[in-house]
Amino acid sequence: MRSVSIIGAGLTTFGEHWEKSFRELIAEAGIQAIQDAGVSGGQIEAIYGGAMASGRFIGQEHIGALIADQLGLNPIPSVRLEAACASGGVALRNAYLAVASGMYDIVAVGGVEKMTEVSTEDAGFALGGAGDQETELFMGATFPALYALLARAHMEEFGTTEEQMAAVAVKNHKNAVNNPFAQYRREITIEDVMKSGYVASPLKLLDCSPITDGAAAVIIASSDVAKKVCENPVEILASEQASDSLALSKRKSLTELDATKVAVKQAYERTGLKAKDIDFAEVHDCFTINEILATEDLGFFKKGEGGKAVEKGKTALGGEIPVNTSGGLKAKGHPVGATGVAQAIEAYWQLRGAADKRQVKDAEYGLTHNVGGSGATAVVNIYRRLEK
Amino acid sequence: MTTGFPPLLWRRFPERYTLAGNKCETCGTSYFPARKVCPNCRRRGKLVDESMPRKGKIVSWTQCFVGPTGFEHETPYFVAIIELENKVRLLAQLVDSDEKKVKTGACVEKVFRKINDADKSGPIAYGYKFKIVG
Numbered sequence: 001m002r003s004v005s006i007i008g009a010g011l012t013t014f015g016e017h018w019e020k021s022f023r024e025l026i027a028e029a030g031i032q033a034i035q036d037a038g039v040s041g042g043q044i045e046a047i048y049g050g051a052m053a054s055g056r057f058i059g060q061e062h063i064g065a066l067i068a069d070q071l072g073l074n075p076i077p078s079v080r081l082e083a084a085c086a087s088g089g090v091a092l093r094n095a096y097l098a099v100a101s102g103m104y105d106i107v108a109v110g111g112v113e114k115m116t117e118v119s120t121e122d123a124g125f126a127l128g129g130a131g132d133q134e135t136e137l138f139m140g141a142t143f144p145a146l147y148a149l150l151a152r153a154h155m156e157e158f159g160t161t162e163e164q165m166a167a168v169a170v171k172n173h174k175n176a177v178n179n180p181f182a183q184y185r186r187e188i189t190i191e192d193v194m195k196s197g198y199v200a201s202p203l204k205l206l207d208c209s210p211i212t213d214g215a216a217a218v219i220i221a222s223s224d225v226a227k228k229v230c231e232n233p234v235e236i237l238a239s240e241q242a243s244d245s246l247a248l249s250k251r252k253s254l255t256e257l258d259a260t261k262v263a264v265k266q267a268y269e270r271t272g273l274k275a276k277d278i279d280f281a282e283v284h285d286c287f288t289i290n291e292i293l294a295t296e297d298l299g300f301f302k303k304g305e306g307g308k309a310v311e312k313g314k315t316a317l318g319g320e321i322p323v324n325t326s327g328g329l330k331a332k333g334h335p336v337g338a339t340g341v342a343q344a345i346e347a348y349w350q351l352r353g354a355a356d357k358r359q360v361k362d363a364e365y366g367l368t369h370n371v372g373g374s375g376a377t378a379v380v381n382i383y384r385r386l387e388k
Numbered sequence: 389m390t391t392g393f394p395p396l397l398w399r400r401f402p403e404r405y406t407l408a409g410n411k412c413e414t415c416g417t418s419y420f421p422a423r424k425v426c427p428n429c430r431r432r433g434k435l436v437d438e439s440m441p442r443k444g445k446i447v448s449w450t451q452c453f454v455g456p457t458g459f460e461h462e463t464p465y466f467v468a469i470i471e472l473e474n475k476v477r478l479l480a481q482l483v484d485s486d487e488k489k490v491k492t493g494a495c496v497e498k499v500f501r502k503i504n505d506a507d508k509s510g511p512i513a514y515g516y517k518f519k520i521v522g
Contacts, residue, residue: 121457128456134400135421136479139503139515140452140459145467148450149479156448156492200467201451249469249477254448 008037014333050091084130089340089370089379111341164307176327183333212333275299404515458504
């Protein structure tokens with residue numbers, strides 16, 4: 001396995017892009033990434049794209065070919081990968097594997113979703129495809145309901161409170177104020193969250209990530225090539241993925257996501273790092289409870305302590321382990337197929353010292369955590385600055 | 389919405405009407421819905437038909453205030469993860485139950501109900517829901 005690094009990144013703003021189409025978003029992010037990497041389009045050998053439900057959202061499939069065409073990169077091979085909300089993370093991981101294997105030297109990775117062109121009900125049904133349609137969504141479960149079932153179990157087993165979950169949203173909104181790409185660049189209070197009304201008890205509207213349009217792209221290369229073409233590349237030290245049952249009711253435990261635990265264990269083993277070595281993390285806070293689960297399952301806090309940790313500011317910028325400096329899915333926005341790639345971009349910027357007012361001081365190691373559905377897929381990556 | 393497509397509903401009648409699942413005779417684990425392979429034993433497994441018990445208890449629950457297509461008119465409604473007496477877990481709606489009695493650990497029993505009629509021109513879907521007993 002060869003060492004692999006990120007050499008360029010491109011991101012659209014996240015939000016409601018009524019004026020831009022799916023293909024314009026992907027082209028905007030992709031072209032930026034190629035320019036940022038300082039390579040020519042002709043040097044790119046393959047494309048890996050992540051999109052979850054473009055067929056349901058805009059009636060378009062065959063996204064691999066669409067991306068290659070829009071970026072003017074025909075005839076190189078281009079493929080779209082789907083793993084629900086982890087589509088972007090899975091696309092990045094497969095691109096990483098292709099470069100690590102020696103098959104390619106320079107590869108483009110994209111993630112995209114255009115979610116605002118359908119009604120909220122239709123968006124809900126499209127996103128429901130991330131769960132078990134036949135046995136759980138069919139019975140009336142929604143995605144907020146699935147995470148609410150996890151939240152209730154965590155509250156009853158560990159005493160986690162609704163205010164602690166609200167603290168996740170408050171922190172992530174505060175971080176998003178300093179992220180020019182974020183959908184919601186405004187602070188909210190615990191009271192705002194508590195008063196926002198139940199979607200699926202105990203989860204309220206402001207515990208939920210929004211419906212978002214956006215695209216993200218990175219260029220990755222073998223680290224030997226990266227050192228030649230890039231001033232300060234960011235190495236992907238590990239990219240690990242794990243699977244679990246599609247149906248939430250079939251999980252071994254409702255207070256953890258086993259796929260996260262398996263993926264991060266492998267990532268720590270591969271890198272020789274421990275949770276305490278990580279300087280910052282972008283985690284999958286599709287619902288606030290999932291950031292609490294993630295900070296425990298990734299090993300930053302003991303099981304059951306995640307709620308208290310966020311309440312005490314341990315995951316805030318300047319805290320013990322800053323989590324979701326970008327604003328996370330909650331406030332940066334969650335264009336599902338783009339999220340995994342956008343998380344990698346935050347890590348890339350943080351490790352290059354380019355995160356401006358949300359910069360984590362002296363960051364050396366970063367981690368990203370991307371979840372599909374209610375935890376049937378998890379991708380965990382670890383990154384570091386590449387010393388030349 | 390494709391959940392109202394007749395064969396999709398028809399194929400699931402035994403499962404949704406009578407909680408028909410199966411059991412691996414090698415390791416003794418019950419499965420609902422029925423599986424084609426036992427994840428514990430894989431090719432050493434021997435799966436035989438088994439009906440699930442009708443009773444169980446609530447493991448976790450939520451009250452949905454925003455319903456998906458086909459459930460808009462039912463909000464707010466309860467959804468729970470239920471552990472049946474043979475340890476099999478499934479997700480279902482709770483109906484005909486006193487709201488105050490909806491809590492983790494409460495005993496529930498299977499009832500047969502309409503699930504939804506999302507597709508106005510197609511068949512109505514029926515299946516299991518649960519109600520609190522005792």
